[in-house]
Amino acid sequence: MNVNVAPASTTPAKTEHFDVLIVGAGISGIGGAYHLQQQCPDKSYVILEMQDTFGGTWWTHKYPGIRSDSDLHTFGYRFKPWTTAPIASADEIRKYMGEVIDENAIGPHIRYHHKVLRAEWSEAAKTWTLDVRKTETGEMVRFVGNFLWMCQGYYHHETGYTPDWPGMADFKGEIVHPQTWPENFDYTGKRVVVIGSGATAATLIPAMAPKVGHLTMLQRSPTFFRTGRNAIPLAEELRALQVDEHWIHEIVRRKILYEQAVFTRRAEEEPEKVKQELLAGVKHYLGNDFDIDKHFTPKYRPWQQRIAFIPEGDLFAGVRDGKAEVVTDHIERFTEKGILLKSGRELEADVIVTATGFNLSVLGDIEFVIDGRQLDFADTVTYRGMMFTGMPNMVWVFGYFRASWTLRADLVGDFVCRLLKHMEAKGKKSVVPALRPEDHNMQILPWIDETNFNPGYLMRGMHLLPKRGDKPDWAHTQDYWNEKDEFPKINLDDAAFVYH
């Protein structure tokens, strides 16, 4: 529901004007800046970032072993070759992003320590006005721009999601969330229980195992994993033949994307067969005596949740060598000494790590106002998961879950630049998506189909997200393989776009 709101009460000290305002200096925001510079070199822009440096996810997460779970040929940008092993650490990803910033002189456009609090669209002026707090001084400043490119990600960086288990306050040891990992945290010789079995737990466990006294991975239910070498033989072969790195990057991307398309199709068409193949990968490391059924055989179909890649099977090697134990059970409550399970067993611990996921953050927790009326994002319908009805001149980069996020950041980058050029050619200052007459009877549904993809943070936050329609134009289809062909062909004069 929209309500009238008073204008911002704080008086910013200073106002700056740009054609394009980008929020966030993560992989999406830096990629957006690159595309804008390349394709719309006349547009002025600024990137507003509340952290003290770039990187987003790859800067705010500092837990042991933090690494990507998808390959960097596709998680990297299409325009900058990735030249080392495909699964990369946060430091390696930031180094790569730093090179993109330096090679393209993006640095001077970024304002760090700038937290966007409020965004207001003025229909008369055809501008967005952002009220921004400088986090070091508390000073308020204002940025005015014609187009808003939201690259703020999708979850709270400050705090992760920890369920409220009974008795947590009784526990005498330390409870740590991977997202807020204490600096120099020493867990040498300690008994550690990691709750969770997603990509984060799977990364933490092999990284912590060499130093701990004892390590337990406690999961409510099992997760699918893929295993293999952290290498792409084709890339190595092409490199040995001294093929140009740009070519290698493109060829390897195509190979990976082709294989992923086949995998996704097979996961839908023959889920049982795919499941058995994934389990065989786990069995390879754990052997036939391990209870794979209980601990590593999920109830959901492969691909209903993101499948983490475990390079060299390091998670399973720890389990096989007795460094880490897997317990599949439910938590009854926390105790002074650890965790009491539904089965009656008590897991004693000095440290409990809650690798239990994110809290969804919708639009960077920014208050959005459209011409004096507060916007409820959940009242909007999305145009292809990037624009929203009633929100002029605004695009949000929400990447892929199954394929690499950045594939979509690149596609959306091209779309934004094409749209900006189109508006200029038409002499228009604003564009807003609107349902066409033929869309009015369309079914309006939640942001994502939970039978297709259902991670906890989305299920918990679905009511805050925009709606989708039952046509591909009005949904985030999560389908890179169609979008890569469809996005460049989007008819910008379609009635779904209203220009002024």
Ligand SMILES: Cc1cc2nc3c(=O)[nH]c(=O)nc-3n(C[C@H](O)[C@H](O)[C@H](O)COP(=O)(O)OP(=O)(O)OC[C@H]3O[C@@H](n4cnc5c(N)ncnc54)[C@H](O)[C@@H]3O)c2cc1C
């Ligand atoms: C541990 C972890 C591992 C992951 N691994 C993969 C992977 O291997 N492959 C994959 O495809 N995806 C992965 N993801 C998903 C990942 O978050 C995205 O792929 C990608 O990094 C998101 O980039 P982004 O730039 O869109 O958002 P983010 O990385 O979240 O960056 C957003 C930036 O915006 C800033 N910001 C937010 N709100 C405001 C505001 N109001 N004012 C100013 N600045 C603001 C934030 O400070 C942040 O720097 C992973 C996620 C996590 C948490």
